Amino acid sequence: MSLEKTIEDATVELIRRAVTRLPEDVMMALERAADAETEAGAKRELQAMIANVREAGRCTLPMCQDTGIPLFFVSIGPFLVKNLEDILASAVRRATVEAPLRKNVVHPLTRNNSGDNTGVEIPHVSYSFHDTDYMEIAFMPKGAGSENMSGLAMLNPSQGLPGIKKFVVESIVKAEGKPCPPAIVGVGIGGSSDMCMAMAKRALLRPVGSESHDKELARLESELLEMINRTGVGPMGLGGRCTALAVHIESASCHTASLPVGLNIQCYAARRATMRVYPDGQVKFGGD
Amino acid sequence: MEYHISTPISRQAAESLKAGDTVFITGTLITARDKAHIRMAEYFQSRKPMPLQLEGSVIFHGAPIVRGKDDGGWEIVAIGPTTSARMNDLQPPVIAHGARVIIGKGGMDRRTLQALHDYGSVYLSMTGGTAVLGARKVLRVKGVEWRDLGLSEAVWVLEVSDFGPLTVAMDAHMNDLYEDVRNRVSENIKGMEFK
Numbered sequence: 001m002s003l004e005k006t007i008e009d010a011t012v013e014l015i016r017r018a019v020t021r022l023p024e025d026v027m028m029a030l031e032r033a034a035d036a037e038t039e040a041g042a043k044r045e046l047q048a049m050i051a052n053v054r055e056a057g058r059c060t061l062p063m064c065q066d067t068g069i070p071l072f073f074v075s076i077g078p079f080l081v082k083n084l085e086d087i088l089a090s091a092v093r094r095a096t097v098e099a100p101l102r103k104n105v106v107h108p109l110t111r112n113n114s115g116d117n118t119g120v121e122i123p124h125v126s127y128s129f130h131d132t133d134y135m136e137i138a139f140m141p142k143g144a145g146s147e148n149m150s151g152l153a154m155l156n157p158s159q160g161l162p163g164i165k166k167f168v169v170e171s172i173v174k175a176e177g178k179p180c181p182p183a184i185v186g187v188g189i190g191g192s193s194d195m196c197m198a199m200a201k202r203a204l205l206r207p208v209g210s211e212s213h214d215k216e217l218a219r220l221e222s223e224l225l226e227m228i229n230r231t232g233v234g235p236m237g238l239g240g241r242c243t244a245l246a247v248h249i250e251s252a253s254c255h256t257a258s259l260p261v262g263l264n265i266q267c268y269a270a271r272r273a274t275m276r277v278y279p280d281g282q283v284k285f286g287g288d
Numbered sequence: 289m290e291y292h293i294s295t296p297i298s299r300q301a302a303e304s305l306k307a308g309d310t311v312f313i314t315g316t317l318i319t320a321r322d323k324a325h326i327r328m329a330e331y332f333q334s335r336k337p338m339p340l341q342l343e344g345s346v347i348f349h350g351a352p353i354v355r356g357k358d359d360g361g362w363e364i365v366a367i368g369p370t371t372s373a374r375m376n377d378l379q380p381p382v383i384a385h386g387a388r389v390i391i392g393k394g395g396m397d398r399r400t401l402q403a404l405h406d407y408g409s410v411y412l413s414m415t416g417g418t419a420v421l422g423a424r425k426v427l428r429v430k431g432v433e434w435r436d437l438g439l440s441e442a443v444w445v446l447e448v449s450d451f452g453p454l455t456v457a458m459d460a461h462m463n464d465l466y467e468d469v470r471n472r473v474s475e476n477i478k479g480m481e482f483k
Contacts, residue, residue: 041308041455045415048453052418064417065353065366100365102353102440111323113438145371145393145416166482173473176466177394178371180416232469232476236416237394238455239469269417 003281004087010275010283011091011137015070016099017285018139018273019062022053025207026184026245026270033182033235033242042240046182049235049268064269067101068141070123073205075136079279085125088137089118101141126198134276134284138205146179146267150200152193155259164189164261165224171263172228172244177237180267182245184208185228188262189217191252196262203248204266212249221247235268245270292450296344297388299408305456307463311412312452313389316341316430319348319444321370323437325378332381339433340443342386349375349392351440353419354429362429364446368419369393372411376400383409395457395466404460411458413465425451 001009022030027050034046056063070092074084081087093116095101105119106112117123130136153167168187175181188199211218224247234240245268254260274286293301295315305311318340320328331338352367372379372392379396380403388409390396393416404410414422425448433443457465 044453048415048418048421052415052421055424056420059420061420061423062353062366063420065350065368065419065422066370066417067353100353100355102351102366103438104440148371162482169477169480169482173477176470177413177416178373180393227480230476230480231473233473234469236413237469238413238457238465239472267417 001281003081004083006281006283007081007084007277008087008091010277011088011139012094012098014137014139014273014275014285015091015095015101015141016060018271019067019099019101019141020060021057022063022269023207023272025209026268027053029208029245030182030268033245037235037240037242039234039240041238042234042242045235045238045240046242053269062099062101063271064143065102066143066145067099067104068143069104070117071140071142072123072125073128073138073140073202074125075128075130075132077130077132077135079135081135088123088125092117092123126202134278136274136276138272138274140205140272143267146183146265149175149179149265150197151263152197153261154193155261157257157259159259161220163259165227167261168224168263169227169231173231173233175265176233179265180269181233181237182235182242182268184266184270185224185244185247186264186266187224187247187249189249189251189260190254191260192254193260195252196260197264199250199252200262200264203250204264204270205272206248208246208270210248214251217249217251221249295346297346298344299388302388302410303408303460305410305459306461307456307459307465309456310452311454311456312450313346313454314449314451315346315447317346317348317391317446317448317451319350319352319446321349321351321441322374323441324434324443325375325382327434327437328382329378332385340445342382344386344388346389346391347382347387349390352423352444354439354444362432364423364426364429364444366419367422367426368417369414372396379403383407391454395464401458401462401464404458405462408460410456410460412454413457414454422451425449
């Protein structure tokens with residue numbers, strides 16, 4: 001079998017895995033949240049979430065009807081694959097039928113549905129280059145409920161850390177139950193307007209429980225998580241202790257005159273899956 | 289309190305539900321999302337006869353994953369709620385035309401709360417994303433209207449059994465759980481120092 005065909009087949013499986021099972025770290029965080037919750041209503045919401053995810057996994061069915069728009073994050077290793085984007089698009093078309101996925105991709109103005117979850121620039125592919133002996137492909141089906149609550153703040157440098165905290169906490173409060181909390185909160189600090197938004201999205205790929213390599217940012221992650229969970233928005237915005245499962249921050253250097261902050265939220269059904277493709281055609285799926 | 293109710297739902301039955309109660313619904317459920325609400329508004333405006341029975345109905349905010357069956361029928365693979373607030377502008381007339389229960393997630397605005405009060409209806413919250421459990425409660429697809437809106441956004445008329453658990457989040461007596469949470473949250477963040 002050609003490498004192209006191997007990647008296409010494996011990507012169909014990658015998508016199926018992503019939409020039918022939650023990564024172990026997310027599931028464990030949900031279970032911890034359910035145990036810690038003292039309000040009966042909030043506990044019930046979390047238990048329903050957990051029961052649904054388990055049932056989806058048992059039956060290999062999409063856990064949520066919103067199977068999102070398809071986003072790929074490709075880390076290029078030691079080799080290139082011709083027409084990679086065509087291969088990924090073709091896998092999305094097949095997964096739409098085989099998983100099945102809901103047909104979510106439309107023209108932004110006419111709202112005409114392509115019927116196969118592909119379109120202009122969709123699936124979206126982000127690239128990075130790493131010195132590895134494999135190519136890594138991560139898939140994230142991004143639902144609209146959480147995506148619609150994204151935010152960008154072009155702060156003044158003088159607003160500093162307090163400004164960042166205020167923006168993040170107030171955005172989560174304003175979102176209420178819409179992004180299906182308890183959420184994973186992705187924050188991008190620095191760079192430019194587009195860079196911080198992309199960092200915020202990429203931050204959602206990190207496992208729950210991981211912390212930033214930068215000590216300062218790691219401290220800010222845990223401080224923001226604690227503040228968000230003190231707001232009391234709670235599971236599905238119906239009140240409770242757990243509003244976020246994690247806060248993940250990525251950062252980049254920026255202009256002396258600006259402090260861009262991007263916010264991207266992922267719902268509790270924080271679906272993602274990764275696989276590694278080796279030059280000989282071997283494929284290894286990630287543990288998540 | 290926990291209630292098991294059947295469609296069509298009377299005004300009296302809806303009015304007896306209080307914010308915080310748990311509800312399971314048996315009978316007919318009608319899915320309607322953004323496009324279907326716009327279509328309904330067009331029908332109300334032009335006074336065209338509606339192909340849907342709204343009096344005593346249950347409107348479900350969401351677009352299921354639907355799969356064609358070999359016998360030509362349809363199978364609901366996954367069905368969970370979408371964000372109801374997107375329908376804020378279009379909801380009150382639907383309630384005025386008899387929708388007695390709205391199911392969704394995240395709650396709706398003051399205009400909807402007022403309409404629920406004026407016409408004796410309720411808004412029920414379903415846990416977001418619980419689409420496999422939701423599909424378990426669908427017995428069959430009774431029909432589909434407005435297929436031109438697309439397979440997911442079309443209006444699916446479903447027969448359900450004990451669909452739930454659903455939480456009465458906005459009742460017919462101006463009680464709104466989201467408003468209660470909003471008030472508590474604003475108290476909680478008042479004391480927060482951003483430094």
